Amino acid sequence: MTTHSVSSRYVDNERLIALNASHAAFRRDLAKMARVATVANFRDPAHRRSILNGWAVFKNQLEQHHSHEDRFLWPSLRRNMAGSDAAMSVLDDMDAEHAIIDPLLRSVDYAFDHHDTADLPGVLDELNTKVSHHLTHEEQDAIPMIVEAIPEKEWKKIVSGITRASMSGAPEFMPWVTEGATDGEVKRVLSMLPPPARLIYRRVWVPRYRKVSRW
Numbered sequence: 058m059t060t061h062s063v064s065s066r067y068v069d070n071e072r073l074i075a076l077n078a079s080h081a082a083f084r085r086d087l088a089k090m091a092r093v094a095t096v097a098n099f100r101d102p103a104h105r106r107s108i109l110n111g112w113a114v115f116k117n118q119l120e121q122h123h124s125h126e127d128r129f130l131w132p133s134l135r136r137n138m139a140g141s142d143a144a145m146s147v148l149d150d151m152d153a154e155h156a157i158i159d160p161l162l163r164s165v166d167y168a169f170d171h172h173d174t175a176d177l178p179g180v181l182d183e184l185n186t187k188v189s190h191h192l193t194h195e196e197q198d199a200i201p202m203i204v205e206a207i208p209e210k211e212w213k214k215i216v217s218g219i220t221r222a223s224m225s226g227a228p229e230f231m232p233w234v235t236e237g238a239t240d241g242e243v244k245r246v247l248s249m250l251p252p253p254a255r256l257i258y259r260r261v262w263v264p265r266y267r268k269v270s271r272w
């Protein structure tokens with residue numbers, strides 16, 4: 058797992074550990090989806106189950122990720138960058154791109170639920186294109202603002218808000234975001250957790266997550 062598009066200036070920023078790791082995990086899953094979620098594989102019941110398992114986690118993580126950005130990051134940047142037309146335009150784009158992706162997730166769900174293999178390749182391809190574009194756009198234009206335009210005190214409040222909102226999802230998020238990551242990347246992501254939770258990650262969350270076949 059590597060981070061693709063974040064400028065080297067921001068790639069090691071402590072504020073971006075979860076965001077960058079999540080973007081890398083979305084790209085990893087999009088690549089798997091493109092390779093594995095084929096019409097032929099979908100016709101095989103065991104493989105279909107595995108594709109749907111992978112899809113369920115991808116969709117949940119993308120929805121959570123967007124919800125945290127919409128609730129905690131973009132409102133703060135809108136306040137702090139209110140005098141900048143360029144910043145408002147980027148944030149309008151972030152809202153618009155999230156709004157385009159939501160119905161695409163529903164379209165993929167529909168194709169999966171109704172075994173609509175005629176539409177499946179088209180909707181998966183469109184989802185891949187739109188999500189990939191959004192990740193890169195966000196990394197290029199919004200990530201610099203996350204680092205530069207939020208004072209530390211406000212950042213701490215944002216982190217505690219996101220932590221409260223996402224705590225119950227950690228058993229899925231942590232093994233998902235670290236799947237396929239290097240030891241160094243895993244260590245960096247685990248640095249977000251208190252030591253007892255790191256132990257639970259290794260002993261409970263990862264083994265439980267890996268019991269299920271995905272993609």
Ligand SMILES: [Fe+2]
Nearest residue numbers: 076122126195
């Ligand atoms: Fe993001």
Ligand SMILES: [Fe+2]
Nearest residue numbers: 123126191195
């Ligand atoms: Fe986003």
